[in-house]
Amino acid sequence: MRLLVTGASGFTGTALIRFLSPYEDIQITGITRDKVTRPSGGPGGVTWVTADLLDRDHLCRLVASLQPDAVIHLAGMNHGSPAELFMANICGTQNLLEAVSGIKRDCRVLVTSSSAVYGYQGSSPINEENPFQPLNEYGAAKTAQEILAVMHYRALGISVTIARPFNLAGPGQAHAFLCGKLVSQVVEFGQGKRKALDLFETQSSRDFVDVRDAVKAYWALVTHPRFMEDCAGNAFNIGSGRSYAISEVIATLEKITGRKYPVSLPADPQRVALLSQQSDISRIHRVTGWKPEISLEETLRDMLAAEQARIAA
Structure with missing residues (x-):
């Protein structure tokens, strides 16, 4: 082909x-x-x-x-x-x-x-x-x-x-995206370069x-x-067919690293237009048999390893 x-x-x-x-x-x-x-x-x-x-x-x-x-x-x-x-x-x-x-x-x-x-x-x-x-x-x-x-x-x-x-999400994702941003900040936290995760909000949910x-x-x-x-x-x-709040993603990173991460939020937070999204993936599964195999925890583990390797290099 x-x-x-x-x-x-x-x-x-x-x-x-x-x-x-x-x-x-x-x-x-x-x-x-x-x-x-x-x-x-x-x-x-x-x-x-x-x-x-x-x-x-x-x-x-x-x-x-x-x-x-x-x-x-x-x-x-x-x-x-x-x-x-x-x-x-x-x-x-x-x-x-x-x-x-x-x-x-x-x-x-x-x-x-x-x-x-x-x-x-x-x-x-x-x-x-x-x-x-x-x-x-x-x-x-x-x-x-x-x-x-x-x-x-x-x-x-x-x-x-x-x-x-x-x-x-996945290893090597740019820091402009949520999981890439969180992983980068978690690594910086571990290096002593920051004292908190800087986010706009933690309540909205996404399908990763x-x-x-x-x-x-x-x-x-x-x-x-x-x-x-x-x-x-x-x-x-x-999609994954599941929805995770940003706070759940942070909790998963805390589980992986064994640390707690304070979160710094704006004093005057902006309105969140996209409160949640969750995919129905039944069509592609029915047509092709495809379904996701990698859990969010595995994704975040691999992202952390990739970010640490990038910094070390």
Whole structure:
């Protein structure tokens, strides 16, 4: 199989390539936006190319030369101005789908969206039939990205499916994300560099899924034997099926390290718009058999080990 991965040098892309590295029959081409972002180590067997998904003509020529059998589209942006978010997530996806449509219709495409398209929908598990209710520009951009992908499926017959990951976590996660931030601060606490965890609030709840489980879900979808019948044109939640309050995540870190962590909160806390999210993952389990295997405690243990190793290096 010839596989094209966009955003291949990022957090999820690195996990995906590591997962696929034992498969000798997969020819992986990883797209990075800048040469500097290419991983210096990690699994071999990957052909790296530099491309900007906003450069439509170059992207079309590149995809035509590669003739991929499948595309896993991980590239995008989750922080930035509204214009940057919409350009990266919508226009980049549009260009990629156009490039794929110019080669062959049976090329399978997986577009990664986000649970941000749901916003807050109460405490009940969220399934794929819940309406779009984004609460920020990122969620709005991902909503538009999904609508665009389904449009290409319905109007042009592009073989595209959508993955909606909930809150990813795992070794090497950036400190801008909740689990990455907590792990970094816990390590700093152990080094005596801080006296408390600095957070905005601790009561909201999230569905955390390990990135190593998530990439297995992506692979199960894009390689499904009945892709056109069961996957194309549909969206699939990727989550743990559980919801954890931030205070529970802290308690798990305390259990792992055997320490107690004071929490410093703002004197005037901001209103929390997204009180909770929990995924219903019955659709992907029914279609592919996938289910998460890594517990939150295992994820946090591995994240702590990776952060300590990074600092030591």
